[in-house]
Amino acid sequence: MGKVNVCLKRSYIMVISVIATLSALMLAVTLFTHGRFSRVDDETETMLPGLQLMYSISIITLILAIIGVYGACKEKKWALIMFAVGMILGTLFLIASDIQALAQRPKVAEHLKMHYMMLQNNASGITDDLRDVHIKFQCCGLDQGYLDWGYDIPESCLCTEESTNPCVAAPRNSSLFEHMIDDQPIMIYKESCLPYFIVHVMRVIDATIGIILGVILLWISSVVLCIFILCRLSKKEDVPVVVYSSEAKAGNYTALTDTAEHT
Known part of the structure; x- marks a missing residue:
């Protein structure tokens, strides 16, 4: 069994420590997210497949990292082989997920538009989700701006002093003027929310794809270092060959023979 270079072993252990x-x-974030949304049954059921996937990835990766560190410190081939095989399978899974996310990216905008339009049409009033969208993105309505709400324009469409998006005067025949005494105009957000929301979701998707790509590169580097260590362990050390020489043996006894003759 060959000796592993110290720098190679330290580099491998450092990469595995990061993993x-x-x-x-990731496991801590998953536990926090699961606990936060466990109070709402509907949201928990919706997020459960994703949470289970995050649990599986984080726990399996953590176990493989522990096995990999053990294999490097004790120079155990079986542990290093198990780590390499597990990380290769995990890398292939992440690559497939990244490709699938890139393929589904163009369809996300249409899916979001249909989802929120149905949510707006089926709701008797503004929902908490739509109210949060209005406040966060400083907009009103989804498709045609405040016109989507007709008479019942929600108060979440009102412009504030910190508003950066353009505002317009609300229609006089809207519900916002029911309790108004003076004739001062009421300013509401002009632009619809759907374009802002789609851009925000696309940025999140792009960031997620970038993070997955970085994790893939990190995992590949750990596998490459692990393979190098396995190659060093499999390499046999050069043992010096012992050669029998009759001349050397004769030379050792020549001096003794000559001395005996002279005596």
Whole structure:
């Protein structure tokens, strides 16, 4: 069994330590998210498949990292082989997920538009989700702006002093003027929310794809280092060959023979 270079072993352990830290953080975030949304049954059922996937990835990766560190420290081939095989399978899964996310990206905008239009049409009034969208993106309505609400324009469409998006005067025949005494105009957000929301979701998707790509590169580097260590362990050390020489043996006894003759 050959000796592993110290720098190679330290580099491998350093990369695995980063992977283990990220896996532990991912597990902590998953536990926090699960606990936060466990109070709402509908949201928990919707997010359960994603949470289960995050649990599986974080726990399996953490176990593989521990096995990989053990294999490097003790120079155990079986542990290093198990780590390499597991990380290769995980890398292939992440690559497939990244490709699928890129393929589904153009369809996300249409899906979001249909979802929120149905939500707006089926709701008797403004929902908490739509209210949060109005406030966060400083907009009103989804498709045609405040016209989507007709007479019942929600108060979440009102412009504030910190508003940066353009505002317009609300129609006089809207519900916002029911309790108004003076004739001062009421300013509401002019633009619809759907374009802002789609851009925001696309940025989140792009950031997620970038993070997955970074994780893939990190995992590939750990597999490459692991394979190098396995190659070093499989390499046999050069043992010096012992050669029998009759001349050398004769030379050792020549001096003794000559001395005996002279005596």
